[in-house]
Amino acid sequence: MPLFQKAVFQTTVARLQDLPADSQAEIAFAGRSNSGKSSAINALANHTRLAFVSRTPGRTQHINYFRIEAGKYLVDLPGYGFAKAPEEIRSQWEGLLAPYLRYREALCGLVLIMDSRHPLTELDLQMLGWFAPTGKPIHVLLSKADKLTRQQQDLAAREVAQVLATTGGRCTWQLFSSLRKWGIVQAEAVLAGWLGLRVKEAAAAPANSPGARTAHRKRAAIGWSARSAAGSKPQKKPPAKGGSRGQDMP
Numbered sequence: 001m002p003l004f005q006k007a008v009f010q011t012t013v014a015r016l017q018d019l020p021a022d023s024q025a026e027i028a029f030a031g032r033s034n035s036g037k038s039s040a041i042n043a044l045a046n047h048t049r050l051a052f053v054s055r056t057p058g059r060t061q062h063i064n065y066f067r068i069e070a071g072k073y074l075v076d077l078p079g080y081g082f083a084k085a086p087e088e089i090r091s092q093w094e095g096l097l098a099p100y101l102r103y104r105e106a107l108c109g110l111v112l113i114m115d116s117r118h119p120l121t122e123l124d125l126q127m128l129g130w131f132a133p134t135g136k137p138i139h140v141l142l143s144k145a146d147k148l149t150r151q152q153q154d155l156a157a158r159e160v161a162q163v164l165a166t167t168g169g170r171c172t173w174q175l176f177s178s179l180r181k182w183g184i185v186q187a188e189a190v191l192a193g194w195l196g197l198r199v200k201e202a203a204a205a206p207a208n209s210p211g212a213r214t215a216h217r218k219r220a221a222i223g224w225s226a227r228s229a230a231g232s233k234p235q236k237k238p239p240a241k242g243g244s245r246g247q248d249m250p
C-alpha cells in the first residue's frame, strides 16, 4: 500500500493559534498556483480528490492539514503567484505563512513543487532563499515531467541542480509526474525519512515489477538526493549528473 494512502483531510487553518497541537512531524507542500501541488499530494496519497478539498472556497488561502497517522501530517500551503492585492498577500504572508514556515517546530521539511517546464521562477527562488536558513530540508518536485522529452527533463534537472547547489540549504530534487505516477517511490522515500516512517520494500517495488530489478541500482543512483534529504548529513555538492530519475521513471 502506498505510504500515504491512509491520508485523510483533517482541518483548515487560517490563524496560527489554530495549528494542530498534536502534530509531532509534518511536511509542507508549497509552490506556484497551478504548479501541480494538489495533484502531487493526491498522487502520493493514491487518491484522486484528497487535496482538491483545499479548492473549496474559503480554503484556498489557508493551510490545509491531511493526517497520515497519529501526530503526522502532510500540509498543503496556499499556492503563490496569482495576482492579488499586495496588502492581502502581505497580511497572509506576515500573519500566517512566514511565522509558520520559520517557527513551526513540528515542520520537518518543505516539498517545493515547480513545473518542470519553467522551474525557478522569481517566487520559487524567494521561497528557497527564505526557507533554507531554517536548516530544514527542501525537496523539489519537478512536476509535469511527462510534458517534457527525456532530453528536456535532463536539462531542467541539471539547471535546477546547479541553482540548488548555491542556495546553501539542504536541497534535493527529482523529476515527477502525477499523471504518469513517475517519481512516487523516490518522493515517498524522502518524505518517509523526514517523518520517521518506514518504507516497505514490498510497497516500494513489487517483486515482479520491472522496478524491482532496478531498485537497488536506482536507490544508489538517487544517493545524494533521497539519502541526504532523508536526514543523513547533507552533502555540499550533488554529483555532476543524475539524482533525478526515480526507478519508476521511463
Ligand SMILES: Nc1nc2c(ncn2[C@@H]2O[C@H](COP(=O)(O)OP(=O)(O)O)[C@@H](O)[C@H]2O)c(=O)[nH]1
Residues within 6 Å of the ligand: 031, 032, 033, 034, 035, 036, 037, 038, 039, 040, 079, 143, 144, 145, 146, 147, 176, 177, 178, 179, 180
Ligand atoms: N500533464 C500533467 N498535468 C498535470 C500534472 N500534475 C498536474 N497537472 C495539471 O496541472 C493543472 C494544475 O494542477 P493542480 O494540482 O490543481 O495544481 P495546484 O494549483 O498547484 O494545486 C491541472 O490541470 C492538472 O491536471 C502532471 O503530472 N502532468
Ligand SMILES: [Mg+2]
Residues within 6 Å of the ligand: 037, 038, 039, 054, 079
Ligand atoms: Mg491546489
